[in-house]
Amino acid sequence: MAGKFVISKRKNGEFQFNLKAGNGQVILTSEGYGDKAGCRNGIASVKTNSQDDARFERKTAANGRFFFNLKAGNGQVIGTSEMYESDAGRDNGIASVKTNAPGAEAVDETG
Numbered sequence: 001m002a003g004k005f006v007i008s009k010r011k012n013g014e015f016q017f018n019l020k021a022g023n024g025q026v027i028l029t030s031e032g033y034g035d036k037a038g039c040r041n042g043i044a045s046v047k048t049n050s051q052d053d054a055r056f057e058r059k060t061a062a063n064g065r066f067f068f069n070l071k072a073g074n075g076q077v078i079g080t081s082e083m084y085e086s087d088a089g090r091d092n093g094i095a096s097v098k099t100n101a102p103g104a105e106a107v108d109e110t111g
Contacts, residue, residue: 003027003100005043007036007108015039015110019046019079019101027096028070028079036110043106045078046070050101056094058087066090070097 005017014032017039021027028046033039049055049072057069057077065083068090072078081097084090 003104005104005106009110021096030079045072046101050097
C-alpha cells in the first residue's frame with residue numbers, strides 16, 4: 001500500500017499535513033500553514049527535497065530520543081519526524097520518507 005499526505009486543520013485554524021506510510025504510520029509532520037495553498041506547496045517541497053539525503057537533518061532530542069527534520073533548499077524546516085528510540089529507527093524513518101513521499105497522493109480531510 002502506498003504512502004499518502006493527509007491534509008488537516010489544527011485547532012488554531014492552520015493547515016498541516018502528515019505523510020503516512022502504507023501501514024498508516026505517520027512518518028513526517030509539517031509546520032502550520034496559513035492557507036491550504038501553502039500546505040500543498042509544502043507537500044510538493046517534501047516530494048522534491050526528500051530525494052536529497054543532504055536535506056535530512058538528523059537530530060537527538062534532549063531526552064536522548066532520535067528524530068529528523070526535512071529542510072528545503074533555503075534551510076527552512078518543511079517536516080519533522082516522530083521520535084525514535086534509536087538512531088537506526090530514525091534512519092529507517094528517513095528511508096521511509098524517501099520511498100513514500102515521491103508518489104504519495106494528497107488526501108484533504110478538511111472538508
